Amino acid sequence: MTSLVPRQAGTPAGRTDAEQVTEAWLANRRLSPHTRDAYRRDVAAWLAWCADRRADPLRATFLDVNAYARALESVADPRSGRPLAATTVARKLSGLSSWYDFLVKLRAVDANPVAGADRPYVSRDHSATVGLTPAEVDALLAAAGAERGPAAVRHRAVLALLADLGLRVGEVVGLDVTDVGAERGHRSVRFVGKGGRPRRRALTPAASAALDAYLASGPPRTSGPLFVTGTGARIDRHAVFRLIRRLAEQAGIAGAERLSPHSLRHAFATAAREEGVPLEDVQDAMGHADPRTTRRYDRDRHNLDRDPAYTIAAARARRSSA
Structure with a gap:
């Protein structure tokens, strides 16, 4: 691949021109560390595919991309053994498209x-994430509450933020001690949401108590990562995945091996809508730019009990009896 950007001072020796371009592209976008790593892997996979076929990525056409997409669709997901989901292939191509947009510029x-x-x-009306009912969320929290040991208070605090606030796992593990505070009479937490947008959420009494108990369980800390391991390192998303599945299995929740932190995010949206929280408020709480995304998270949106026809008919009945 020909040089596309000048080699920057301090660039590690041996870094290819393609890697330099990818790093420049990533630096030009507001992305979470997790998304940044995923995009980096996606571009590297495309370049490797091109190299295997002696194809020049700078001369690739839509036919090459189509062939790559069909190849991805035939690849087995190492976690499930099944072909990659359409959402996964679409996400990989979306990242690659952004990379090429950068090359066009x-x-x-x-x-x-x-x-x-x-x-x-x-x-947009479908999500492969396995959801949880309110009773299952309660059972998961109860399993965390029954835990004993030095990590138990940390587990309860992590679960509280996922269940009560519906945060993304990356948002939770990325929190620092200084992100927990108070605003206008509310205990709150500040974090960087998707797209690099700074956000804040109110802590529920349960989440606030869980965080206080966790912070009081160790030596006083005024800075650094909020959730840390026994060695003081920031916990990672993989540890939270394992935690969710282990607690779900202990709670007897069906399909525990397929659950993820995102299952609690879906459960948050569903429960909020079921309790009558307006869609726009749920959308704001979850940090969705598009209300259609929020609706996809609402697992009970097709429940006929919520059909607006009933509301219209009830209003008409009240008018006729007045």
């Missing part, structure tokens, strides 16, 4: 080959 390529490619259809 650099005038390294004339056009984005992903733009004309045949991407998998992903319904």
Whole structure:
């Protein structure tokens, strides 16, 4: 691959031109560390695919991208053994498209080959995440509450933020001690949401108590990561995945091995809508730019008990009896 950007001072020796371009592209975008790593892997996989076929990524066409997409669809997910989901393939192509958009701006390529490619259809009304009922969330919290040992208070605090606030796992593990505070009579937590947007949420009494108990369980800390391991390192998302599945298994929740922290985020949205919280308030709480995304998280949205026809008929009955 020809050089697209000048080698920056301090660039590690041996870093390829493609890697330099990728790092420049990532630095130009507001992304979470997790998303940044995922995009980096996606571009590296595309470049490796091109290299295996002696294809020049700078001369790739939509036909090459189509062939790559079909190859991805035939790859087995190492976690499930099944072919990659359409959402996963679409996400990989989305990252690759953004990378090519950056190359277009650099005038390294004339056009984005992903733009004309045949991407998998992903319904905005569908999510592959396994959800949880309110009773199952209660059982999960009860399992965390029954734990004993030095890590138990940390587990309860992590679960409280996931269940009561519906935060993303990356938002939880990325919290620092200084992010917990108080605003206008509310205990609150500040964090960087998706897209690098600074956000804040109110802590429920249960979440506040769980955090206080966790912070009081160790030596006083005024800075650094909020949730740490026994060695003082920041906990990672994989540890939270394992925690959710272990507690779900202890609680006897069906399909525990398929649950994730995102299952609690879906449960938060569903419960909030079921309790009558307006869609726009749930959307704001979850940090969604598009209300259609919030609706997809609402697992009970197709419940016929919530059909607005009943509300209209009830209003008409009240008018006729007045």
